[in-house]
Amino acid sequence: MNFAYTEEEEGLRREVQAFIKENITDEIRRELADAHAGKGKGPHLTRLQEEICARGWLAISWPREYGGQGGTRIAQYIVEEEFLRACDMRVGGGGSGAPAILASGTDEQKRRYLPDAMRLKISFCLGFSEPHCGTDLAGLRCRATRQGDKYVVNGQKIYTTNAQNATHIFLLARTDPESRRQAGLSVLLIPMSTPGITVRPLWTIQNDPRAPVNTTYAEPRTNEVFFDNVEVPASCLLGEEGDGWNVTQRGLNLDRVGSWRYLASVRRTEDIVNYLNGDGPGAAERRGDPRVRDKVADLWTEAQMCRLMTMRSMSIEARGGQFAYEGAGEKVTGPEHGVRATEAISQILGPYAQLMNGSAHAVQSGVFAHNLLGAFQSTVNHGSIQVMRDQIARKGLGMPRPGRRPG
Ligand SMILES: Cc1cc2nc3c(=O)[nH]c(=O)nc-3n(C[C@H](O)[C@H](O)[C@H](O)COP(=O)(O)OP(=O)(O)OC[C@H]3O[C@@H](n4cnc5c(N)ncnc54)[C@H](O)[C@@H]3O)c2cc1C
Structure with missing residues (x-):
């Protein structure tokens, strides 16, 4: 090998x-x-x-x-x-959404969206979560009702990150009003400029003070998005009507793997190694401490595991294989490594790790303090680590759903 x-x-x-x-x-x-x-x-x-x-x-x-x-x-x-x-x-x-179009779009849709996504002329925000359902996405209520050659959309999405900048929303909505759970859902690609769409900001903990550049998770804002009789042509449908659950899962799996996910977590370890090897305040004393050296060596070893898992997923993707559970594995190891790295950093730096940008004594402009605040959210967004573990158990290890007897 x-x-x-x-x-x-x-x-x-x-x-x-x-x-x-x-x-x-x-x-x-x-x-x-x-x-x-x-x-x-x-x-x-x-x-x-x-x-x-x-x-x-x-x-x-x-x-x-x-x-x-x-x-x-x-x-x-x-x-x-x-x-x-x-x-x-x-x-x-091409950003979020584009991999799903590549996997599930018609030839016409691929030609329409992908070259523009690649040139950054269009970008997608992801409209999945709703106020009453995030993990339990199959309970979503946003409706898209077919009327002739158009859909009329009504409902609300929440935590729609980047909705204020995106040109389109990748919307998961219920197209069959009689359906339950995963059945009867469809994906629509809707221009954000369509009349009837309202975007309202939800400010995150990274907003005040604004996270400095190089903070790993620095999203100062996410959004609520409201749909009030939004009319779109039926050609906005991605994949088959009623197959939205599969279209979404395929896209999310592809979104979960790759350099961004891996680096977002591992860069926290790299940050602390760079700090310890530099001539910043307290660095020389700390890098001589055997407890600190043990800790960063552990983190580095774990980071290599995250890297190898990413490489494995990409090699499956390159061979045209489908992810059954590998993306879920990355979504567990990366964010958990990131959380452990920020905790270790706060132990190494002591109270300095909590000083934000604006404080005269902040280490590396407060990047560590912001990362400490932001680390946890990476274990929740794009599918929480608890749910990812369940996917590994079911799809990877062949176990039944919780509460069901095998056989
Ligand atoms: C910063 C940020 C950005 C986001 N961006 C987007 C976006 O762009 N688009 C979008 O659609 N969504 C987005 N989300 C939403 C995200 O996908 C949801 O927050 C996530 O799916 C969890 O849903 P919830 O918040 O409703 O929490 P809940 O579903 O209420 O879950 C709360 C906790 O309970 C656990 N839990 C729930 N059910 C189970 C179970 N059956 N077994 C074990 N544990 C369980 C979860 O793992 C979680 O830890 C974003 C979230 C955050 C924090």
């Missing part, structure tokens, strides 16, 4: 690193920080994204007919990893 990258893959990594060195200027970092803070995209960042797009790096592994390069998932991962590490920039994959 050989886990090393090929010479060609290492060549791509060097090419991306050289590009980053030349192009990620202070101006770009400032514009990235503004974009993170919801102030929109500046002209330098826009030009940079066009350049990255022209190089084909945004969709290396997608089929050529939909604007991709027909390359491997590993090559895409290398590009994603370098940009995330260097400047917290997400490059590739």
